[in-house]
Amino acid sequence: xxxxxxxxxxxxxxxxxxxxxxxxxxxxxxxxxxxxxxxxxxxxxxxxxxxxxxxxxxxxxxxxxxxxxxxxxxxxxxxxxxxxxxxxxxxxxxxxxxxxxxxxxxxxxxxxxxxxxxxxxxxxxxxxxxxxxxxxxxxxxxxxxxxxxxxxxxxxxxxxxxxxxxxxxxxxxxxxxxxxxxxxxxxxxxxxxxxxxxxxxxxxxxxxxxxxxxxxxxxxxxxxxxxxxxxxxxxxxxxxxxxxxxxxxxxxxxxxxxxxxxxxxxxxxxxxxxxx
Amino acid sequence: xxxxxxxxxxxxxxxxxxxxxxxxxxxxxxxxxxxxxxxxxxxxxxxxxxxxxxxxxxxxxxxxxxxxxxxxxxxxxxxxxxxxxxxxxxxxxxxxxxxxxxxxxxxxxxxxxxxxxxxxxxxxxxxxxxxxxxxxxxxxxxxxxxxxxxxxxxxxxxxxxxxxxxxxxxxxxxxxxxxxxxxxxxxxxxxxxxxxxxxxxxxxxxxxxxxxxxxxxxxxxxxxxxxxxxxxxxxxxxxxxxxxxxxxxxxxxxxxxxxxxxxxxxxxxxxxxxxx
Numbered sequence: 001x002x003x004x005x006x007x008x009x010x011x012x013x014x015x016x017x018x019x020x021x022x023x024x025x026x027x028x029x030x031x032x033x034x035x036x037x038x039x040x041x042x043x044x045x046x047x048x049x050x051x052x053x054x055x056x057x058x059x060x061x062x063x064x065x066x067x068x069x070x071x072x073x074x075x076x077x078x079x080x081x082x083x084x085x086x087x088x089x090x091x092x093x094x095x096x097x098x099x100x101x102x103x104x105x106x107x108x109x110x111x112x113x114x115x116x117x118x119x120x121x122x123x124x125x126x127x128x129x130x131x132x133x134x135x136x137x138x139x140x141x142x143x144x145x146x147x148x149x150x151x152x153x154x155x156x157x158x159x160x161x162x163x164x165x166x167x168x169x170x171x172x173x174x175x176x177x178x179x180x181x182x183x184x185x186x187x188x189x190x191x192x193x194x195x196x197x198x199x200x201x202x203x204x205x206x207x208x209x210x211x212x213x214x215x216x217x218x219x220x221x222x223x224x225x226x227x228x229x230x231x232x233x234x235x236x237x238x239x240x241x242x243x244x245x246x247x248x249x250x251x252x253x254x255x256x257x258x259x260x261x262x263x264x265x266x267x268x269x270x271x272x273x274x275x276x
Numbered sequence: 277x278x279x280x281x282x283x284x285x286x287x288x289x290x291x292x293x294x295x296x297x298x299x300x301x302x303x304x305x306x307x308x309x310x311x312x313x314x315x316x317x318x319x320x321x322x323x324x325x326x327x328x329x330x331x332x333x334x335x336x337x338x339x340x341x342x343x344x345x346x347x348x349x350x351x352x353x354x355x356x357x358x359x360x361x362x363x364x365x366x367x368x369x370x371x372x373x374x375x376x377x378x379x380x381x382x383x384x385x386x387x388x389x390x391x392x393x394x395x396x397x398x399x400x401x402x403x404x405x406x407x408x409x410x411x412x413x414x415x416x417x418x419x420x421x422x423x424x425x426x427x428x429x430x431x432x433x434x435x436x437x438x439x440x441x442x443x444x445x446x447x448x449x450x451x452x453x454x455x456x457x458x459x460x461x462x463x464x465x466x467x468x469x470x471x472x473x474x475x476x477x478x479x480x481x482x483x484x485x486x487x488x489x490x491x492x493x494x495x496x497x498x499x500x501x502x503x504x505x506x507x508x509x510x511x512x513x514x515x516x517x518x519x520x521x522x523x524x525x526x527x528x529x530x531x532x533x534x535x536x537x538x539x540x541x542x543x544x545x546x547x548x549x550x551x552x
Contacts, residue, residue: 012399057400089397121365123288124333196472
């Protein structure tokens, strides 16, 4: 009998070429499919709630697969975590119907992007944050500044408020994204200086119905231009709508600062597994 | 002319066999001495404020060396950060007298220890926190719990209060530590559930005059026994004093959760370097 299994997956994206399987490269989907095949004794496709790019992390990716083996969810949880390499893990597992597609069941997704304002490299955050040396915008200062000193948080929050709601976000997608439908809804965009009990860090928490390629990273790159005083809120407003142009938005923030934090599902969220 | 240079150093301890130089192994002191020698054109000894064990991290290690080259502090800062591998960096540099010994100038040191209460592995924190699966102490629960659910924070704070002040801490040192003088002063021991904006994390921030081998890790291992309900505060009090025995204290917490956060110096702290 075919059963469906749904997983809540975490990974350190540093050594992966992103989520999506690609022959000859190490991807999260590929590594998960190998681990499932190893336990199931047959090949399996692992379906994700969304792709993440090379270097992007996840705390709450959702994935599902079908199996002919009668292994209960907690058996998959224990077995996969023993098989998987240490940069990917299954946090929770439950049963779902065969063929379940997390992508179509996702109501919204939450991403977090972390920026580090430090004049020098930080070994402990080198794969976790976009480092912006403060002297780029305060030429006279090179010492470590708090994120709130280095960036105009009020201006960024004002610009973020303009982005909330339903808009044509075509200016905020990778140049090679060819989608016809470019209207998306942003439900939340919080800006948190002093993130993770560290005055040098600032986090952008972005929640929306769906995202185009590089959309979160371009949103952050654009808000950083606001924080540096190069863009104002009106310029950000002008990017929204069918006349918006990619080249008028800010740069694409690098992948290492980005984490897929949560996928909210139409049915119950993946719930905790009880021990047998 | 010989000049002294003082550095504020950060490192990710994961791939180092600790601070102290050892032939044939990769150590932070060894890597720093190679980088200084490369710039100076002569061998140099880099003197640290304290040793850290294999796998232990630092945000605020202090180190000093002497050089015959007339390179200003900001030149050392820039040059060393270009030479050093990406798991160690110099955050600040300033001048000091030749022969300056950070170890003798240290007034106190602050360490942080992070515990993660999660039933499953967390790839993003695998080298940064001690993971304690909650089922070890709540056999009926395997789901991710908040740290405050999983550990009795009030009991740990009560026991921590007993440890503050000047005591004979001989029960809190590695069995192979042979020091005669085992009296130390703890100035602070804060317990912060929800550390780093993550409900699964709890941080122990320990400040003291000086520490014996593994002392912070045994203090944390003992407080975790209190948090699990295995030890009470009276048992912790009984560990203090000349009759204290290592085998009555808790286990040595693993190194990856520990970071040397700050060394407070008698003279001015290492200060920011101004650009020339």
